[in-house]
Amino acid sequence: MRLEVDITGKTFRSAAGGTHEVLAPVKFALRSGEVGVLIGPSGCGKSTMLRIILGLDHDFAGRIARPPEARIGMVFQEPRLLPWRSVEQNVRLAAPDVADAKLAELFRILELEAHRDHYPGELSLGLARRVALARAFAVEPDILVLDEPLASLDDALAGRLRDEIATLVASRPVMTLLVTHNLDDAVRLGDRLFFLSPRPAQIVAEVPIGIPRDTRGEAEIAAIKAGLAQRTQGDRTERDAS
Amino acid sequence: MLRLLSFALFLAIWWIAALVVGGAKLPSPPAVLQVMIAEASSGALFLHLGATLARVALAFTLAMSLGSAIGYLMGRVKLADRLGDPWLILLLNLPALVVIVLAYIWAGLTEAAAIAAIAINKLPTAIVTLREGTRALDRSLDEMASVFAMPRWRAFRHVVLPQLAPYIAASARSGLSLVWKIVLVAELLGRPNGVGFEIGVAFQLFDTPRLLAYSLTFAAVVLVIETLLVQPFEARANRWRPRAA
Numbered sequence: 001m002r003l004e005v006d007i008t009g010k011t012f013r014s015a016a017g018g019t020h021e022v023l024a025p026v027k028f029a030l031r032s033g034e035v036g037v038l039i040g041p042s043g044c045g046k047s048t049m050l051r052i053i054l055g056l057d058h059d060f061a062g063r064i065a066r067p068p069e070a071r072i073g074m075v076f077q078e079p080r081l082l083p084w085r086s087v088e089q090n091v092r093l094a095a096p097d098v099a100d101a102k103l104a105e106l107f108r109i110l111e112l113e114a115h116r117d118h119y120p121g122e123l124s125l126g127l128a129r130r131v132a133l134a135r136a137f138a139v140e141p142d143i144l145v146l147d148e149p150l151a152s153l154d155d156a157l158a159g160r161l162r163d164e165i166a167t168l169v170a171s172r173p174v175m176t177l178l179v180t181h182n183l184d185d186a187v188r189l190g191d192r193l194f195f196l197s198p199r200p201a202q203i204v205a206e207v208p209i210g211i212p213r214d215t216r217g218e219a220e221i222a223a224i225k226a227g228l229a230q231r232t233q234g235d236r237t238e239r240d241a242s
Numbered sequence: 243m244l245r246l247l248s249f250a251l252f253l254a255i256w257w258i259a260a261l262v263v264g265g266a267k268l269p270s271p272p273a274v275l276q277v278m279i280a281e282a283s284s285g286a287l288f289l290h291l292g293a294t295l296a297r298v299a300l301a302f303t304l305a306m307s308l309g310s311a312i313g314y315l316m317g318r319v320k321l322a323d324r325l326g327d328p329w330l331i332l333l334l335n336l337p338a339l340v341v342i343v344l345a346y347i348w349a350g351l352t353e354a355a356a357i358a359a360i361a362i363n364k365l366p367t368a369i370v371t372l373r374e375g376t377r378a379l380d381r382s383l384d385e386m387a388s389v390f391a392m393p394r395w396r397a398f399r400h401v402v403l404p405q406l407a408p409y410i411a412a413s414a415r416s417g418l419s420l421v422w423k424i425v426l427v428a429e430l431l432g433r434p435n436g437v438g439f440e441i442g443v444a445f446q447l448f449d450t451p452r453l454l455a456y457s458l459t460f461a462a463v464v465l466v467i468e469t470l471l472v473q474p475f476e477a478r479a480n481r482w483r484p485r486a487a
Contacts, residue, residue, distance in 0.1 A: 051385075054389050055388075055389075056385050056388060056389065071391070072389055072390070072391070073390075074386070074389045074390070076382070076386065078382070080382055080383060080385075080386045082383065082400060082401060082404070083482055083483075084404040084482040085400060085404075085482075089400075093392065093396065093400050094386075094390040094392065095390075096396075119482045121482065121483070135390075139390060
């Protein structure tokens with residue numbers, strides 16, 4: 001299975017009547033089992049790109065090739081839970097076929113067991129994020145899209161959730177697309193990193209990470225990050241020189 | 243407890259006023275109760291009350307279901323909103339009396355004409371409320387449902403309907419009070435039974451005890467339906483909300 005993204009452009013008409021170019025040509029592909037990471041400054045058009053990939057926005061030039069039967073699991077930037085349904089109902093509504101044992105395991109991994117019957121309004125943001133993760137994994141997705149799933153969480157919790165995401169991603173073959181502006185998350189979770197330019201977004205660099213995720217120790221991660229820092233530094237001096 | 247106290251106060255004021263004004267204009271509570279009991283034992287009270295309630299139920303259901311459907315459509319589809327809006331404004335501002343009289347003239351003094359006339363009076367407010375509710379729907383939740391490929395009916399039931407529930411409850415509440423008022427006018431003008439008809443008779447005879455007996459029984463029924471049906475529905479629809487201050 002492959003996800004192929006070939007957007008040739010996207011313009012947006014503002015209320016004032018002007019047209020703005022949101023996306024420059026963007027082209028990449030993801031294979032099953034791969035985690036692609038989109039990294040870019042805020043407001044560069046990442047969310048627009050995701051909406052196009054998810055099929056929520058059809059007003060663009062280009063082509064998205066998604067396996068037609070692919071199930072999508074999504075973690076939005078805000079948890080987007082149904083406030084009038086309990087935690088368990090929220091998950092089950094998105095994933096009606098989920099087995100009880102599977103759901104119990106997900107709730108155990110994400111430490112949500114005590115909150116099954118709570119309503120989202122009674123949860124902290126961190127808990128609500130975990131429910132959103134549980135929902136995305138419960139559908140057993142072929143394509144998993146995570147839009148800044150760890151933003152505005154404290155470091156300890158973000159670290160734990162990141163490990164949980166890694167565990168869950170490793171547990172089944174899934175194409176994962178992670179959007180973040182945290183380099184650490186990107187290096188720890190990603191197989192290929194796509195660095196995006198400011199608006200209109202385009203891919204300025206594609207960096208594959210050779211070491212498999214589960215053998216990436218702290219030293220390797222530090223090395224990759226140092227390499228990336230050097231690279232961006234190099235880009236900058238090059239740009240300054242020209 | 244507080245409710246009972248408030249009711250007792252109402253009775254006391256009524257009784258004192260009756261003593262001051264005199265029984266011909268304002269009969270005392272026992273006098274009205276006597277008429278109520280007499281009408282109830284002859285069965286006439288229940289017959290008229292039943293006829294009125296049946297009309298209310300039919301007209302209310304008709305207006306609510308049709309109004310909700312049209313309101314939802316107008317909130318979702320721009321074209322429907324553009325086409326329907328002038329009609330809506332016309333209906334909203336058409337006096338109830340005009341609708342009732344025209345219905346009787348065009349469709350005869352029939353049951354269908356009465357129920358249609360009552361429903362038409364309620365219809366536009368239901369449409370307006372539901373249209374507002376539909377416009378206020380959270381787009382981000384629609385997107386969520388679409389990404390997770392929720393079937394249409396499940397998305398409507400679990401994503402859309404709970405968001406509309408407060409609007410439906412508000413519309414039911416205001417609509418019921420509107421229908422209660424209009425049904426009596428429709429009965430007064432062209433029906434041979436019902437509370438409105440009885441009030442018309444009482445008016446012609448200047449029979450105040452009878453008038454009060456019927457209208458107070460009617461008011462009591464409205465109160466019971468409000469507390470037993472409308473309020474529990476509202477409470478249920480809002481139970482997920484954190485307690486309001």
